[in-house]
Amino acid sequence: MSLNKKKILPIIIIFIAVLALLGLGVTFFTLFFxxxxxxxxxxxxxADVNEKVAAVxxxxxxxxxxTPRILDALKRLNAKATFFMIGDHVLKYxxxxxxxxxxxxxxGIxxxxxHNYLYLTKYELQKDIEDSRALIRQVTGKDTTLFRPPKAWLSKREKEKIKSLGxxxxxxxxxxxxxxxxxxxxxxxxxLRNIRPGDIILFHDSGGSFRLEGGDRKETVLAVTRIIEKLRESGYRFVTISELLKMDKNEKR
Structure with a gap:
């Protein structure tokens, strides 16, 4: 091994280690915060609202x-929710x-x-969203302009681009x-301890801790049922995101 290679190798190892630590840091940050x-x-x-409403x-x-078990629970409860779907899963199911x-x-889309949108070009980002929208419309007959980014990660530039597309x-x-x-x-x-009027509550109808499929969502089904029942007892009503948007008093969104 030449002298230059001997000098470069430790730098490469340190660089890889730093990347690994950053990845772990992001994972634990997401887990606990x-x-x-x-x-x-x-x-x-x-939403900024005057009444006790929330969106699941x-x-x-x-x-x-x-998803069918969650739909069964929502049907029994006569409650509506919003499902942000992955295109590949729409194709599969x-x-x-x-x-x-x-x-x-x-x-919603x-x-x-x-995939993480932070690594996509403007063209790739737009194509991914529009392909997802077209697929959802083709399969379900329902068009949508609601979009939730994977893992929530979006830059300011990406948000502006997506909003400019409607x-x-x-x-x-x-x-x-x-x-x-x-x-x-x-x-x-x-x-139940943290709910406020106008809240949007996040659940998952697929996947597990680190995968998109194959997880156990039994606790989700039980929790959603109990949460809806308990909050209704205290006067809450459950609406879809489209309904919540119409109720929102903040016109600057």
Whole structure:
């Protein structure tokens, strides 16, 4: 090995180690702190309302196992929600996607494959969103301009670009963290303690801690049922994101 290679190798090793540590840092940050708090500017994450309403939303579906169970629960409760769908999952489970629309729930775009938008060009970003929208419309018969970015990560420039195309960027104000907390009682207690009128609540109808499919969403089904029942007892009503947007008093979104 030449002298130059001997000098460069430690630098490369250090660089790789730093990247690995940064990746771990982002993961743990997301686990223990809702990073969307830092990204809300320029998005619709809660509504300014005068009445006790909230919107329940689900990411990463549709799934073959859990979306139907969640739909069954919502049907029993006579409650509507908003499902932010991944295009690849719509292709894989079209019957489930159609059922979401047929039962009167709102549908939003959650990208084609849940890739991080920070690494896409403007053209790639626009194409991914529009391909997802076209697919959802083709499969469900329902058009949508609601968009939620994968992992919530979007730069200011990307938000402006997406909004200029006529989309509403939707985040959330209350994160159930159902993808990391496997106790429906904990999730329920957290939501009930922190709920405010106009909140948008984040759940998942597919995936697990670090994957988009194959996870166990049993606790989500139980928590959603209990949360809706308990909040209704205290006067809350549940609406879709489209309905919540119409009720919002903040006209600058």
């Amino acid at each position: 809702d990073h969307a708090i830092l990204l809300r500017n320029g998005t619709f994450y809660r 939303t689900f990411d990463d579906g549709p799934s073959y196992d859990w 079209p019957i489930v996607a159609k059922r979401v629309a047929a039962e009167g729930h709102d549908i 959650h990208s084609m494959g849940h 989309y509403t960027v939707v985040l959330w104000s209350l994160n159930s963290k159902d993808w990391v907390h496997f106790d429906d009682k904990y999730i329920t207690k957290y939501i």
